[in-house]
Amino acid sequence: MDNTIADQRELASTLLDRARVVASGLRERAPEAEERRRVHAESFRAMKQADLFRAYTPARFGGYELHPRYFWRIAAEIAKGCPSSSWVYSVMSCHTFVAALFPEQAQEEVFGADPNAGISGILPDRTSATRTDGGYVLKNSVWPFGSGCHNANWFLLGAQLDGMPPGHDKAFFLVPPEDIEIKDDWYVTGLRATGSNSVSLKQDEYFVPGHRMLKAETALAHKYGTARPLLYRAPFAPLLVISLSAGTTMGAATGALEFYEDLLRTRSARPMVYTDDILKIQLSSTHHILAEATAKLEAARLMTDHAMDLCYEAATDNTRILSTEQRARIRLYGVHAMHQAREVVNILFQDSGGSSLHERSQMQRFHRDINAMSMHEAMHDEIIKEVYGRLRLNQTTTHWLL
Known part of the structure; x- marks a missing residue:
């Protein structure tokens, strides 16, 4: 899609109208969502059908690469109906932004089949990962606060890279949901409907292909040139x-x-x-x-x-x-x-x-x-x-x- 100011404003206006419609349903379902301690399935489906999760998805996969000043307004409209649903929307969209920095092969896996892919995750490092042939071995741990984990198509998990000096040792790993175990531990007073359960791997030592790893220092490099959108x-x-x-x-x-x-x-x-x-x-x-x-x-x-x-x-x-x-x-x-x-x-x-x-x-x-x-x-x-x-x-x- 084009990224002129006029095009972005027109797109944002359309998405905001959709978000307002979605929010009315979220408001009605908010009490039930809080009882279930996760975003209501119908609410999540409505946000996906409105293509709201494409906001930070790369354009080459059908995403919008939306200006961030318009993105937060979409999340705000959702929050007026249900803050928990808006939180999950925002968290997953942020992880979409992170996933867009991964190698091309990983982006194809995440967005190729679904530009609205929802990504849950916990970026702070909770375990270590060791380099091996073709990728990394990620040691199992418990990652708390996995907002939206019940609706995730992918997970982003933080870990420290063994053998790397401080400042160069933090990394993010993409893991499919079939390899994730969700803990039933989200009993809280606020953001009840976010389903921010702790998650862990189903294996004590889990292999992650190299293209599904992103070093934090790469994301934080602040010098990207014109190669990236x-x-x-x-x-x-x-x-x-x-x-x-x-x-x-x-x-x-x-x-x-x-x-x-x-x-x-x-x-x-x-x-x-x-x-x-x-x-x-x-x-x-x-x-x-x-x-x-x-x-x-x-x-x-x-x-x-x-x-x-x-x-x-x-x-x-x-x-x-x-x-x-x-x-x-x-x-x-x-x-x-x-x-x-x-x-x-x-x-x-x-x-x-x-x-x-x-x-x-x-x-x-x-x-x-x-x-x-x-x-x-x-x-x-x-x-x-x-x-x-x-x-x-x-x-x-x-x-x-x-």
Whole structure:
């Protein structure tokens, strides 16, 4: 497909319309999905049928190579219906981006038969891999937080390469689902419907062909030339982490804001408890809360767009390589925006009244899910603040996801 700005906008408009239709069904099925502790099968099927998973798939396999500022908006529309489904969509799309950096043979295996292939995985290294003839022997371990594992066509598993020095020893391995065992251990308070179970290999020592391995340093090289399509020349870690979190958090915050305003309007004719004539919609505190939430959310959206634009601009200019500090700053923008969205939900939840505690309430789901997302280590605001501060003051850091 063409990648002009006009073409990307037209495509994004079509995908956003599809996402809104899908989200309405996700909203209805969200309670059942939480009971099952995984994305509802019908919801996952609807996202695939709408071709939403093609967003980060290479164009040569029928994908869209979508601008990341449009990608997060699709995830946001999904999140307004079901944050867990949006999280799985975002996680799998990020892994699609990673898979697009693998050797051509691996890409053919993953995307050749299905451009909408869903990829679950855990990128942090949990075990070791040893080089052998034709590939690697991956030692078995337990990889936790395998979001979307029940719907995956492939798995990405992180490991350390034996015999390699630090900084050169991290790698990602593609494994088909028939060789994966899913643990029944996802019993949580937030993001319940993501099916983020732990996974392990069915063999103690598992052979992975060489073309299904990608070194982390290759993905993080930040110097790709023109051989890769434009999207895949973007700085790996900033684009990946912001794509993971932005859409789901912005969508949850937007959904919470819409819920709060609807709640005010539906209760506008009913006095508050313990009063005869005070309406919540008339309280100055209500007006301040609504205005503060609106401003925080808009600031978060603008910062997210700015971060995504910086990623894409870096991809378009092959003569400029972002410094480690610049990449950390983009990460900082993304994480800060995410926590601003979390603050929006927390402010609104606190003022929504006891009815929002009911499990049938969308507000409590937004509240639980966005706070669960904020606990992901890649979204830890104090860590990325320290990393950026150190780099800005010309100090070193061992943080490698930059």
